[in-house]
Amino acid sequence: MNLTLKVWRQVSPAVKGKMVNYRVTDVSPDMSFLEMLDVLNEQLILDGGDPIAFDHDCREGICGSCGLMINGIAHGPQQTTTCQLHMRSFKDGDVIDIEPWRSGGFPVVKDLVVDRSALDRIIAVGGYISAPTGTAPEAHATPVPKKDSDAAFDAATCIGCGACVAACPNGSAMLFTAAKVSHLGLMPQGQPERDSRVLKMVSQQDAEDFGGCTNIGECSAVCPKGISMETISRLNHDLLGALRAGAVPAS
Numbered sequence: 747m748n749l750t751l752k753v754w755r756q757v758s759p760a761v762k763g764k765m766v767n768y769r770v771t772d773v774s775p776d777m778s779f780l781e782m783l784d785v786l787n788e789q790l791i792l793d794g795g796d797p798i799a800f801d802h803d804c805r806e807g808i809c810g811s812c813g814l815m816i817n818g819i820a821h822g823p824q825q826t827t828t829c830q831l832h833m834r835s836f837k838d839g840d841v842i843d844i845e846p847w848r849s850g851g852f853p854v855v856k857d858l859v860v861d862r863s864a865l866d867r868i869i870a871v872g873g874y875i876s877a878p879t880g881t882a883p884e885a886h887a888t889p890v891p892k893k894d895s896d897a898a899f900d901a902a903t904c905i906g907c908g909a910c911v912a913a914c915p916n917g918s919a920m921l922f923t924a925a926k927v928s929h930l931g932l933m934p935q936g937q938p939e940r941d942s943r944v945l946k947m948v949s950q951q952d953a954e955d956f957g958g959c960t961n962i963g964e965c966s967a968v969c970p971k972g973i974s975m976e977t978i979s980r981l982n983h984d985l986l987g988a989l990r991a992g993a994v995p996a997s
Contacts, residue, residue, distance in 0.1 A: 747773040747838040751786065753798055754845045756854050763854065765843070775834035779822065780805060780812060782833055783844075799857040805829040807970065810905030813912065814858055815845040820909035820968040827907060827970045847908050849917035850955035864954035865906050865922060871950045872943035873926050875935045894932045901929035903971040910965035910973075916957030921965040923951045924981035925973050931984055941988035948985055 748771045756763030770786050777785070780802055787797035803809040807827040816822035822831045836842065844858065852860040890898075904925035911919045927944050930936035936943070959978060966975045 747775065747833065747836065747840075749773055749782075749836065749839070750841045752841065752843045753858070755798070755857055758856060759853055763857075765845075773833050775832065777833045778805070778829055779814075779816070779831040779833065780829050799855075799859045801859050802829060808905065810907030810970075813847055813907045813909055815843075815847065815912060817843050820847070820913040821907075821970060825968065825970060825972070827905075830970075847912040849908075849911045849914075849919075850957070851911065851917065851919060852908060860908075862906070862908050864956070865908060865919065867954065868919065868923055868947050868950045869906075869926055872939065872947040873930065874939070875930060875933075876938045888934045890934060897976075898929045898932040901925040901932070901973060901977050904929075904969075904973055905971060907970065909968045909970065911956065913964040913968040914957065914959075915962060915964065916960060918959045918965070919951050919954070919956040920959035920978050920981070921969065921973060921975070923947050924977035927984060928977045928980045931980070940984065941991060944981060944984040945988050948981070 748769070751768045751770060752765045753768060754763055755766045768786055768790075770782065770789070773782055773785070780800070783798060783800060790797050800814065801811045803811045805812070807830040810827065812828040813821060814828045816828070816831070821828050823835050824831055846852070846854055846858045847860045847862075851864040852862055855861050902925070904922060906922065908919075908922070910921035911917055914920075927947055930943065931940050961975065961978070963975060966973060
């Protein structure tokens with residue numbers, strides 16, 4: 747396949763960026779999207795140019811670092827991670843727009859790389875449970891209803907890629923925050939911090955310049971793990987309960 751790529755180039759946060767056109771030829775439909783970018787970068791280096799900066803790590807759909815906006819869709823036309831998107835999803839002669847995540851909470855570092863440390867800070871303020879000293883308790887000592895364990899596991903599959911933020915017209919991180927609140931709040935071990943956790947994580951989310959959630963649903967539609975908007979309902983339930991109880995976030 748021969749393709750035209752329109753790629754966002756930005757040297758640094760202090761420099762204004764722009765879309766730059768590139769032509770790539772003989773692209774195999776079996777290449778992943780990132781492999782196609784690798785080929786383009788090899789061409790740029792051989793021509794003495796600056797390669798396009800983009801995030802990647804495992805390239806197995808696990809780490810969540812490879813997020814790109816492709817033709818205006820987070821991770822592209824398939825509901826998967828960018829590294830697992832293959833070029834057979836496109837046609838010969840296609841024009842493909844490639845941009846970084848767009849959100850106030852994700853400042854651009856360079857080209858397609860954004861700073862997603864805001865998500866780490868949301869987890870840090872409440873993504874933990876009490877850890878008493880001593881030997882580990884027997885795994886079967888605390889029974890967990892299957893419905894709760896299944897829902898907790900589904901929420902825990904969040905890889906923190908940020909696609910939900912990028913897809914949301916408001917730039918909200920609510921699906922991410924809800925997933926992190928839910929998978930701990932559903933388990934017996936997560937109950938001691940349940941109220942303070944939701945208060946602190948929502949407060950940190952607001953402090954990170956993410957927008958508010960208006961239940962549009964774009965977040966769940968692009969989530970590579972298919973996390974349901976039910977997690978947002980669960981977060982709102984816990985948040986209202988904590989506020990009603992007058993809970994104060996633990997320091």
